[in-house]
Amino acid sequence: MTGLMMVDKLFYLDNAAATRLDERVLEAMRPYLFDTYAVATSEFGYSQGIEAREALDEARAALADALGAAPEEFIFTSGSTESSNIALKGVALALGKKKGKHIIVSRIEDFPVLHSAQALEKQGFQVTYLDVDGEGFVNIDQLRDSITNETILVSVQHANQEIGTIQDIETISSICSEKEVLFHTDATHTFTRIPLDMKKIAVDLVTVSAHTIHGPKGTGGLYIRQGTQITKWMDGGFQEFNLRAGLENIPGAVGFAKAVELVTTEETKRLQDMRDRLIDNILARIPHSTLNGSPRKRLPQNANITFHFVEGESITLHLDMRGFAVSTGSACFSRSLEASHVISGIGGDHERAHGSIRFTFGRYNTMNDVNAVVEALGEIVEELRSISPLGKSEEQEEA
Amino acid sequence: MKFPYSDIVLEHFRHPRNVGKIENPDGKATEGSPACGDMVSVYIKVDPKKNTIADVKFESYGCASNIATGSIITELAKGKTLDKAKDITWQEASEALGGLPKIKAHCSVLAVEGLRSAIQNYEERHGLVKEKKPTTEEVVRQRLRRVINPLTGLNVVRTNLVKDISVKDGTVSVLVDLPGDHQFANNIKDEIRERIEPLWDVKEVVVEFTE
Numbered sequence: 001m002t003g004l005m006m007v008d009k010l011f012y013l014d015n016a017a018a019t020r021l022d023e024r025v026l027e028a029m030r031p032y033l034f035d036t037y038a039v040a041t042s043e044f045g046y047s048q049g050i051e052a053r054e055a056l057d058e059a060r061a062a063l064a065d066a067l068g069a070a071p072e073e074f075i076f077t078s079g080s081t082e083s084s085n086i087a088l089k090g091v092a093l094a095l096g097k098k099k100g101k102h103i104i105v106s107r108i109e110d111f112p113v114l115h116s117a118q119a120l121e122k123q124g125f126q127v128t129y130l131d132v133d134g135e136g137f138v139n140i141d142q143l144r145d146s147i148t149n150e151t152i153l154v155s156v157q158h159a160n161q162e163i164g165t166i167q168d169i170e171t172i173s174s175i176c177s178e179k180e181v182l183f184h185t186d187a188t189h190t191f192t193r194i195p196l197d198m199k200k201i202a203v204d205l206v207t208v209s210a211h212t213i214h215g216p217k218g219t220g221g222l223y224i225r226q227g228t229q230i231t232k233w234m235d236g237g238f239q240e241f242n243l244r245a246g247l248e249n250i251p252g253a254v255g256f257a258k259a260v261e262l263v264t265t266e267e268t269k270r271l272q273d274m275r276d277r278l279i280d281n282i283l284a285r286i287p288h289s290t291l292n293g294s295p296r297k298r299l300p301q302n303a304n305i306t307f308h309f310v311e312g313e314s315i316t317l318h319l320d321m322r323g324f325a326v327s328t329g330s331a332c333f334s335r336s337l338e339a340s341h342v343i344s345g346i347g348g349d350h351e352r353a354h355g356s357i358r359f360t361f362g363r364y365n366t367m368n369d370v371n372a373v374v375e376a377l378g379e380i381v382e383e384l385r386s387i388s389p390l391g392k393s394e395e396q397e398e399a
Numbered sequence: 400m401k402f403p404y405s406d407i408v409l410e411h412f413r414h415p416r417n418v419g420k421i422e423n424p425d426g427k428a429t430e431g432s433p434a435c436g437d438m439v440s441v442y443i444k445v446d447p448k449k450n451t452i453a454d455v456k457f458e459s460y461g462c463a464s465n466i467a468t469g470s471i472i473t474e475l476a477k478g479k480t481l482d483k484a485k486d487i488t489w490q491e492a493s494e495a496l497g498g499l500p501k502i503k504a505h506c507s508v509l510a511v512e513g514l515r516s517a518i519q520n521y522e523e524r525h526g527l528v529k530e531k532k533p534t535t536e537e538v539v540r541q542r543l544r545r546v547i548n549p550l551t552g553l554n555v556v557r558t559n560l561v562k563d564i565s566v567k568d569g570t571v572s573v574l575v576d577l578p579g580d581h582q583f584a585n586n587i588k589d590e591i592r593e594r595i596e597p598l599w600d601v602k603e604v605v606v607e608f609t610e
Contacts, residue, residue, distance in 0.1 A: 007400070118580075309460065310460065311436060311437065311460060311461050311462050311465075313462035313463060314412075314461065314462055314463055314466060317402070317403075317404075317412065317462075317463045318413075320400075320402065321400075321402070321409070321413070330436060330462070331436050331586075332436065332437070332461075332462035332503075332506060333462075335582070336582050336583065336585070336586065337502070337505075337549055337583060337586040338585055338586060339436065350436050351436070353436075354436040386418075387415060387418045387419075387458055387459055387466065388458060388459065388460045389429065389438060389439075389440040389458035389459070389460055390438070390460045
């Protein structure tokens with residue numbers, strides 16, 4: 001509906017879902033859309049194709065470098081969803097008959113990993129879903145005990161998409177390498193923000209994406225350690241070392257490389273300062289609000305808070321009418337009408353999921369945005385609580 | 400700006416009418432759906448001479464459509480006779496709001512049911528209700544008419560999603576014509592349980608899917 005209200009300023013606080021493209025990324029991509037738009041040819045092709053090939057190689061080298069990897073270990077994809085699908089299903093195809101049909105994932109993975117695992121379950125694979133504790137940390141003992149001779153892959157995310165909990169992937173990777181099981185991690189939300197060096201850590205497959213760091217949508221990548229057994233399953237040409245068929249998205253690849261170059265540790269610190277201010281101010285000023293996830297090992301750009309006795313979609317709509325974009329784990333907001341599997345994974349009840357709001361910061365946010373959203377939330381939550389039948393008895397007041 | 404609701408819904412959401420509690424109400428009810436998370440409480444005062452609703456208020460723990468429906472339902476009910484108020488349907492409430500998204504039917508229908516239950520509560524307190532009936536397939540079918548298929552906004556009985564119902568020794572089994580991994584399978588399963596489990600003689604509810 002349009003026309004009912006207008007706001008002066010928009011506050012975009014949903015950077016985990018998508019980010020605004022940086023102009024410098026667009027400028028880097030432009031020549032490969034309008035001038036050097038040819039397919040990347042072999043070194044014996046025509047000159048425009050050779051130039052395209054060189055641009056792709058350079059972008060790949062930059063991406064690989066950011067992960068401490070060799071260029072041959074990095075393939076471009078259409079995004080995190082495809083990367084994680086290639087990782088799980090590719091390893092299942094390569095090792096399912098040879099080694100075994102057991103896969104281990106955490107309960108709070110994002111849908112590309114979770115639903116790939118469920119799809120493999122239907123094909124006769126066994127999947128162990130690792131429990132997490134109240135802050136979202138994977139049960140390491142359960143992981144160790146779950147690995148058998150049949151286990152072919154462990155997939156545990158680097159950090160969680162909703163509550164921002166950073167997993168101890170150092171420990172997880174050393175358990176996996178000790179037991180000679182492949183380890184995949186979804187680093188969609190940590191890539192470039194939290195160090196991840198393939199020379200220092202025994203991860204075999206890593207999912208990354210451009211859309212979370214002000215790069216172009218529809219561009220992601222997968223790190224595949226040299227020698228990893230993985231089978232190509234989307235058939236076509238021989239692109240991406242014959243692991244991912246399809247015309248290379250060279251503008252996307254170049255844009256992704258530029259996006260990586262533009263992320264700095266100073267910027268990440270700035271996002272973390274905004275996050276901390278938001279969390280501190282909300283918890284201090286709005287009663288009955290609870291932080292979801294870990295206060296310590298947490299994505300620098302992520303805050304997730306439950307406002308008890310009120311429902312998240314009502315909060316997001318009120319915020320939207322004032323120009324703020326955020327997301328919620330409420331069932332009413334989701335496409336399946338199911339409450340967040342992450343909040344229920346950490347032992348939260350429906351009420352905790354329903355009142356949960358995720359705030360994620362990016363390059364274009366300022367402290368002013370933090371102050372404005374805290375101010376707005378104070379009013380909105382109070383208003384919604386005044387019409388809620390919950391939270392009014394003394395018993396609930398104490399809770 | 401583009402919002403997911405009509406202007407009337409947004410207006411009622413921002414400024415809900417008749418919010419709050421009534422002290423010493425003649426009838427009250429809380430309808431809640433853990434599956435959807437929404438909850439609504441309705442309070443009524445009855446004019447015993449005219450048998451009409453003299454006053455009605457509501458409270459909502461819910462999404463925008465739940466709040467807006469609670470608001471409109473109080474406006475529609477005020478001054479009506481109890482029988483007329485009981486007959487208010489979700490469709491009428493939705494029309495008065497300029498239309499609600501189908502996927503939101505199950506959160507907004509709670510307010511309509513809240514009003515009916517508050518009236519029933521008044522009637523029970525005044526000895527106007529018959530005795531407890533044993534649960535039969537027909538009772539189950541009637542209850543399932545309140546479970547909304549989020550894809551169509553229509554109830555699961557009317558859209559032929561309910562393939563089979565059986566009632567035996569306190570166990571109610573419902574077969575739903577959907578694949579078990581359907582987008583809304585878990586949601587529909589939870590809602591069916593919520594509707595059937597409160598029946599006084601039901602011990603267990605088993606929901607199965609055809610695929």
